[in-house]
Amino acid sequence: MIRRLKYHEIDFIKYAQCLENSEQKKYSATKDFLDITSEKQWEILVYKDYEAVMPVPFIRKYGIKIVHNPKLCQQLGVFSAQDDPELNERFLDYLKKNYLIRAYSFNDFNQLRTKLKLKKNFLIYPDSYEKVYARYSPKRKRKLRLDEEVVTNSEIKTIGYEEAKIFIEPNMIGLHKESDLPDFMRIFQLSNQLDYLKFSAFFYHQRIINVIATYSDCNMVALLGTFNDKDYVKLSGASVLIDKVIRETIETHIFDFEGGELPNIEEFFRGFRPALRPYPIMESSKEQLFKKFGSFLLKGKLF
Structure with missing residues (x-):
C-alpha cells in the first residue's frame, strides 16, 4: 500500500534509514538537500512501513501545487532495498493519478516499464x-x-x-x-x-x-x-x-x-x-498541465 505523507507527517528517522539502505541511494533525496533546494516544499509517497519511499517536491502557482524538481536537484524517484520495476510502476501510477506534474526525475537505478524520456548524466x-x-x-x-x-x-x-x-x-x-x-x-x-x-x-x-x-x-x-x-x-x-x-x-x-x-x-x-548513466524524467507542457488541472477539478483531487 502506497500512502502520501505531507512534510509534517514524515518520520524522518525512518525516511533516512530507508534512503541509507536503498540500492538507489542519492544525496539529492536527503532531507537536508531537499529542505535547502525546495525550501521544505516536499512530501513523500511511502510503501508499507518505509520499505520504499519517493520524495515529491513541489512549487505553488496561484495556490495550485505542481510537482517540479527544485533547482540543482537532478534525480529523485523511488528508493528501496532492491530496485523493483513493479513497485516503481505503482509509485509512478500513483504520482500520475494524484499530482499535477511539470517535471519530475527518477533516478538512474529505477527500472520502469513505462517509457519515459531519458536524460544524460x-x-x-x-x-x-x-x-x-x-x-x-x-x-x-x-x-x-x-x-x-x-x-x-x-x-x-x-x-x-x-x-x-x-x-x-x-x-x-x-x-x-x-x-x-x-x-x-x-x-x-x-x-x-x-x-x-x-x-x-x-x-x-x-x-x-x-x-x-x-x-x-x-x-x-x-x-x-x-x-x-x-x-x-x-x-x-x-x-x-x-x-x-x-x-x-x-x-x-x-x-x-x-x-x-x-x-x-x-x-x-x-x-x-x-x-x-541516463535517468528517466516525466515532463508536461503548460497546455497538458492546464488540461489535467481541469480534470482534477472535476474529480476534486487537488490538495
Whole structure:
C-alpha cells in the first residue's frame, strides 16, 4: 500500500534509514538537500512501513501545487532495498493519478516499464586515481599539463561563499532567466554553511579565473557548478580543479558530473571518461498541465 505523507507527517528517522539502505541511494533525496533546494516544499509517497519511499517536491502557482524538481536537484524517484520495476510502476501510477506534474526525475537505478524520456548524466565510480587518470582522453591529459609559466603563477585554493559569490554572479551562464540567480546563490550559501558544499578556485596571477562548486554526501561528490572567466578558458583551470577533486576523493566516493545534455558540456565531461548513466524524467507542457488541472477539478483531487 502506497500512502502520501505531507512534510509534517514524515518520520524522518525512518525516511533516512530507508534512503541509507536503498540500492538507489542519492544525496539529492536527503532531507537536508531537499529542505535547502525546495525550501521544505516536499512530501513523500511511502510503501508499507518505509520499505520504499519517493520524495515529491513541489512549487505553488496561484495556490495550485505542481510537482517540479527544485533547482540543482537532478534525480529523485523511488528508493528501496532492491530496485523493483513493479513497485516503481505503482509509485509512478500513483504520482500520475494524484499530482499535477511539470517535471519530475527518477533516478538512474529505477527500472520502469513505462517509457519515459531519458536524460544524460555521467559518473566516475570509486577506483584508484591512477586507473581513473589512465582512462582520461589524450586531449584531457594534455589540458592538465599546464605550461611552466602557468604553473609558476597559479595556485588552487578553497574559498568561502562570499569570495565565491563575487566571482560566480558575473560568470554564471545558462540561466533561463535572471531571477534564477538569487535562488542558485541561496542554495550554494546554505549548503556551504552546512559543510556539504565547497568552492575550489583556480588563481592565476593572484586573480580567480575558475571556480567549481562540489557537494559531498552519501559517498558521492557532485559537481553542482563550474564557473569560468571567459578570457582565460584556454588555460584549462576548470579541468585542473575537477581533476584535483577526483584525485582526492575517487577511492571512496562516486564523482557525479550532474548533467551532460548540452553538446559542449557533454564533450567536456566525456574527456574524463565517465560512465553514462541516463535517468528517466516525466515532463508536461503548460497546455497538458492546464488540461489535467481541469480534470482534477472535476474529480476534486487537488490538495
